[in-house]
Amino acid sequence: MACLERTMAVQDGKTPIQMLQEYGALSGTSPVFEMLRTEGPAHLPHFIFSVKIGDVTCSGQGSSKKAAKHNASEAALNILKGEAGVSFQVPKVEGSDSPKEQTNHSNIIGTLQEMAIQKGWRPPVYSATVEVGPAGTWQYSVTCRMETFEEIGNGRSKKEAKKLAAEKMVSKLKSLPECFDISGAKFKWENLKNSAAEKISLLKRTPLSLPNANYEQMLSELAQEQGFEVLYLDIDELTVNGQYQCLAELSTVPVVLCHGTGISQGNAREDAAHNVLQYLKIKAFK
Template sequence: MSQEQYPLNVAADTSLDSGVQRRVPEKTPIQILHEYGTKTGNLPVYLLEKSEGEAHQPSFVFSVKIGDVSCSGQGSSKKAAKHQAAEAALKILQIDGGAVSVPVKSESNGVAADSSNSVGKLQEIALQRGWRLPEYTVLMEVGPPHKREFTVTCRMESLTEKAVAHTKKAAKKAAAEKLMAKLQSLSDGSEITWTLQSSVRLENLRNSSAEKLSLLRRNPLSIPNTDYIQMMLDLSKEQGFEVTYFDIDELTVNGQYQCLAELSTSPVTVCHGTGISCSNAHNDAAHNALQYIKMMASTK
């Protein structure tokens, strides 16, 4: 699958003696907005609002909030949608592609995030350690307009947490608080010492000859009463990725339970499952995830 490239601004470079002009890529809207947020102490927070469309033609909608400015963007990839949202925010802030010149509010480790809440603290930790910034996703939105409930996931590298609240902002904050608590738990203390593990790239599984993965390649995934949750757990421990199950409160039209199984691979793998109980739905999601891993690990 070819990766979509967002069109970058370019500038002519005439420093060559030959006089030939060379097109040099400038910063993307995401980079410019992040630089502005770092210097003002209001880092941009991106939220995946919607993901729809067929597998061959997906559509994503991302919102971005920076200070009092909120914008959204749509694209055929998450990256393109984020670019559109960032570009819209830059227009409102009246920032062009040149150097961002605003006073720096904090000089602590070069990070100017608002650390008074968990959302700001997570961003500060990510910047200090060179990790990818936390990504927030609206997993589900249910209930009548006067009593809406939002389920938001917070993902930072291989860690994921979710929370439910009556507003997206509250759910995002609660999910960030849970992830902060997980980081502290993994660090065995108040100081965050957890070390990032490299994400398992799906294409690398094709060259793996590990025992559990070899068994997955050889054996069918159609044996009745198989504990696919345990199979997935064993495989994840062997290959070094995490599996998280998210229950969906809303039943299917047939009255079955639903859940999502999320694998902390690169790219992240999410598979849906249904069943007559929560445990059956988890087992079905694990089965579907195993099928996908088997396909990826067997394709040459």
């Protein structure tokens, strides 16, 4: 966070918006503001803005667009301050956690991470937002996602909210039957070759070069039959040839990712699905 330290060192007379923009210029991650909605009567509107910089997303409210962006920027700076461990003059949001709270926080986060490793699941993913109320109140919200499950924790600090989200996730996972596998309970790679189910049998005998074939639908039906999920990740950046890009991810262990390109986003998805089907066909004959 050296960029943040350099930005905060020259903060005198600057607004939070300017400070956040300078940090973005130094770190190469420019802040992106978006007006979420407007509340209140037409003669007395209340604006709500969000700002995203890197993996930090915050929101702010105000009686003007500038005030809302100002509050959202303050929230983002406070999060970045907490991550960098530096000092700068914006309203203090995160209270200092007691040693006992820090220990519990580390333990529950580590416990959830260990559960993922032991079961062969993908590690938990956390995302944080912060709400800034009109009276200057602050509320952190952290979402913990693990495979198909999602839990949300709220607190006065990001650490507290993350700890609560992790606690909820651990509690949920412990309540599941011992035989339950959240990473794809029905799917086993070793069963693919010997499966005589309709869709996998169709894949084995069907050439993947038929004109006007709907590969996305074919993959969806196969996934439902074999017990895994397909997630399509559209890539904003075009290829050097100006084509759209997409990744198809299977909820298997290990995870399977296949890339696709096309003249449209839909074509890119079809290509990614086609490549997944080719991979599965090879695995089915191995």
